[in-house]
Amino acid sequence: MMLDYVEGGYSVAALARRHAISRKTAYKWIERYEQQQWAGLEERSRAPHSQPSAISDEVEARLLALKQQWPLWGAPKLHHKLRGLVDEESCPSESTVSNILRRNGLTKAPKRRRNHGPQAPEQYGQTPNQTWCADFKGWWRTTDGERCDPLTITDASSRYLIRCQAFSQSTATAMVQPVFIAAFREHGLPQAMRTDNGTPFASGGLCGLSKLSVWWLKQGIRLDRIEPGHPEQNGRHERMHRTLKEAIGAPARNLRAQQAALDRFRHEYNEERPHEALGFAVPAAHYTASSRAWSEKPPGPMQYADDWESRSVRPGGQMKWHSRNIRVTDALIGERIGLKPMTDGVWEVFFGTLSLGMFDERKKRLEAHHRKHPQSAAPLTLAAIFGSSDSFAIATLGSETAAPKNR
Numbered sequence: 347m348m349l350d351y352v353e354g355g356y357s358v359a360a361l362a363r364r365h366a367i368s369r370k371t372a373y374k375w376i377e378r379y380e381q382q383q384w385a386g387l388e389e390r391s392r393a394p395h396s397q398p399s400a401i402s403d404e405v406e407a408r409l410l411a412l413k414q415q416w417p418l419w420g421a422p423k424l425h426h427k428l429r430g431l432v433d434e435e436s437c438p439s440e441s442t443v444s445n446i447l448r449r450n451g452l453t454k455a456p457k458r459r460r461n462h463g464p465q466a467p468e469q470y471g472q473t474p475n476q477t478w479c480a481d482f483k484g485w486w487r488t489t490d491g492e493r494c495d496p497l498t499i500t501d502a503s504s505r506y507l508i509r510c511q512a513f514s515q516s517t518a519t520a521m522v523q524p525v526f527i528a529a530f531r532e533h534g535l536p537q538a539m540r541t542d543n544g545t546p547f548a549s550g551g552l553c554g555l556s557k558l559s560v561w562w563l564k565q566g567i568r569l570d571r572i573e574p575g576h577p578e579q580n581g582r583h584e585r586m587h588r589t590l591k592e593a594i595g596a597p598a599r600n601l602r603a604q605q606a607a608l609d610r611f612r613h614e615y616n617e618e619r620p621h622e623a624l625g626f627a628v629p630a631a632h633y634t635a636s637s638r639a640w641s642e643k644p645p646g647p648m649q650y651a652d653d654w655e656s657r658s659v660r661p662g663g664q665m666k667w668h669s670r671n672i673r674v675t676d677a678l679i680g681e682r683i684g685l686k687p688m689t690d691g692v693w694e695v696f697f698g699t700l701s702l703g704m705f706d707e708r709k710k711r712l713e714a715h716h717r718k719h720p721q722s723a724a725p726l727t728l729a730a731i732f733g734s735s736d737s738f739a740i741a742t743l744g745s746e747t748a749a750p751k752n753r
Contacts, residue, residue: 347372348379348387401438406446408432413452416619418592421447423619426626470540470570471502471582475636477570478502478536479583480526480547482517483590488597494604497522498590499529500583502540505624506633507586507615508533510608514601519546519557526558527640530565534636538568540580547571551663552675552714553702560677563698564645566638589615648698650684655693658682672705672712 347365350356356364362372378386408431412424419427421444429437438446447453471477479502485495492514499509511525539562541547548554548571559569572579593611598604616633620626650656657665663676665683674683678697685693691707703714 405432405436426620474503474634475536477538477540479540483587488600488604490600492601502582504629504632505621506629507612510612512605522546530640535638538570540570543574555675555677647682655685
């Protein structure tokens with residue numbers, strides 16, 4: 347077309363018809379040719395000459411500095427932090443933050459997760475201190491060969507990491523209990539404690555009771571155990587464990603240095619790391635201490651109604667019944683249990699408000715309730731029991747049962 351134009355003899359309208367283009371396009375190409383000759387007819391980029399929405403080098407540098415400070419954080423958390431450092435107009439969107447990280451090779455491809463079908467809604471931990479979660483993070487060895495087995499305690503509602511304490515050898519009740527006492531002194535008592543079925547939280551005995559869980563019951567803390575083989579039922583706590591594993595990285599040189607690293611992680615997790623489930627607030631902003639204060643005075647023996655029978659669990663985990671030894675559980679040695687009369691020769695056995703099972707005098711044995719996943723009823727503290735004159739209703743292993751009248 348331009349050769350025809352240079353040779354002459356054609357009007358612009360004739361050139362447009364000859365080469366099947368509009369007159370507007372013909373005029374545009376002629377103008378480019380007259381201004382730049384043949385170079386004016388080369389392909390041009392369709393990108394805009396300016397990008398008003400492009401972020402500045404300063405904002406991008408701040409974003410990359412945040413990523414360097416918190417290398418394990420993704421685009422949502424970094425975007426939330428960046429909004430607090432730059433004005434609203436200069437702050438890029440979360441998708442732009444993600445693109446910048448990807449362009450700089452600072453993101454990992456997400457793992458493909460299997461869909462295990464619909465899950466039951468989580469009904470625990472609706473308010474602070476309603477449910478605490480406790481577990482042991484998988485152990486590892488420090489570089490000097492010492493074993494590190496961290497005990498972690500979180501508040502399910504606020505995700506506040508209450509304790510992150512490393513153990514080197516034993517995780518028995520005698521070693522673990524002081525950590526819970528320190529947590530109770532600082533934060534008060536929760537209503538329930540959610541754990542798995544491993545030691546020292548549970549045992550293979552009656553109702554899975556262990557010395558630690560019996561101690562919790564005496565403090566008025568309900569037992570809330572997940573089903574065996576279902577860690578997703580304690581998913582909030584397990585998610586924290588994944589973050590802990592990523593943050594710790596390589597083992598420290600010894601247990602003392604490892605504990606210092608765990609303490610730093612606990613501070614960052616509670617005070618600095620925004621949590622998406624909390625609207626990008628930090629757990630410390632949502633957590634408040636429990637109104638149920640810890641008492642240094644040890645709780646007394648459990649009390650039962652006047653028309654009940656009461657027995658002490660003897661050494662060997664047995665109770666005496668008409669000169670016969672009836673097996674109960676070793677976890678209750680030294681504790682008093684109550685027997686509520688049901689029918690002739692049949693008694694329902696309780697420890698506080700927790701139903702342990704049925705005792706049949708004819709069979710001469712205590713049989714636990716047939717349930718795959720026993721959970722305790724909501725026990726009350728002795729102060730609450732003595733302060734009430736009415737009988738109270740308790741949920742016992744999925745059914746409503748009238749609790750004993752208080753002495």
